[in-house]
Amino acid sequence: MDATELDNIEVELFVQALQRRHGYDFSEYAPASLKRRIQQLAEHMQCKTISGLIEQMMHQPQLLPRILDGLTVPASDMFRDPDMFRGLREQVMPLLASYPQINIWQAGCAHGQEVYSLAILLEEAGLYDRTQIFATDLSERALQQAEEGIYPSREAQQWSRNYQASGGTQSLADYYSARYNLLKLDKRLRRNVTFAQHNLVADSVFCEAHLILCRNVMIYFSNTLQDRVLSLFRDSLVRSGFLCLGLRESLDFASASTSFTPFDERLRIYRLNNHPERNLT
Structure with a gap:
């Protein structure tokens, strides 16, 4: 048995052990x-083999x-892919404005940078006071950092460029305070955000949403799991609701794609088909 085959067996055992010991299923990633992630994790945790990592996880x-x-x-940036945020600002926000109450689900929110980008976008569109953002992630530690809204100040310059490229109408510095090489986003951006743990692989519909963003998450899923998650999003959206994916993601090979119509294919913004049995709220 060569080293590659042995590694594959260890990876399979790790996935099985993680599911049986802690209930997290990564079998369809x-x-x-x-x-690659499991091998990196073993190295970071100073385990000589994946079997050693399994032992630590179990005990x-x-x-x-x-x-x-x-x-x-978990990783992201403020206004990552500025063209996409400009598309939300110019094309989607005016349509969301017709609703008296707006629900947005940011699935896989990582450390929260895109959540706060959304809050700024909504604030500048005059919609934030009637919007609730549900920001979810599998990782509790990522959620804790997201809720704190504190980031290294070295990111500020790039984030400001992203913000301006997205059509920002002010200075990004208006939304944070900087001190000790850190920047802290203004607490007013958190006033309508609910952070919660949610497992896209195993959990059910989280909320009824007018807009769902799940960017650069499904690229790590198998085709079967992608289809399952897209079905979850379909069932979570109101009629004609919007779905926004990462620029490297697509609905092309998913059977659930028949439920969506491209709104801006280049920006990976889709719209749920207008099924008569689904009612807008």
Whole structure:
């Protein structure tokens, strides 16, 4: 048996052990990406083999948050992909404005940068006071950092460029305070945000949403799991609601794609088909 085959067996055992010990199912994540993450996690946790990582996971349950962080790799930026945020600002927000109450689900919110980007977008569109943002992630540690809204100040310059490119009408610095090489986003941006743990793989509909953003998450899922998650989003959206994916993601190979119509294919913004049995709220 060569080293590659042995690694594959260890990865399979790790996935099985994680599910049986802690209830988290990664069996339908893209195999190559998952294997690479597990190997990196073993290295970071100073395990010589994946088997050593399994032993730690089984007998030291306090390590679970660290393990989940390593497997989910929460990462994002403020106004990441500015053209997409400009599309939301110019094309989607005017349509959402027709609703008396707006629900937005940010699925896989990582450390919260895109959540606060959305809040700023809504504030500048005059919609935030009647909007509720539900920001969810698998990782409790990522959610804690997202709720704090504190980030390294070295990011500020790039984030400001992103903000301006997205059509920002003010200065991004108006929305945060900087101190000790850190920037803290203004607490007013959190006033209508609910942070909650949610597992896209296993959990059911989280809310009834007018807009769902799940960007750069499904690229790590198998085709079967992508289809399941897209069905979850379909069932969570109001009639004619919007779905926004990452620029490297697509509905092309999912059977659930028949439920959606491209709104702006280039920006990966889709709209739920106008099924008569679904009622707007």
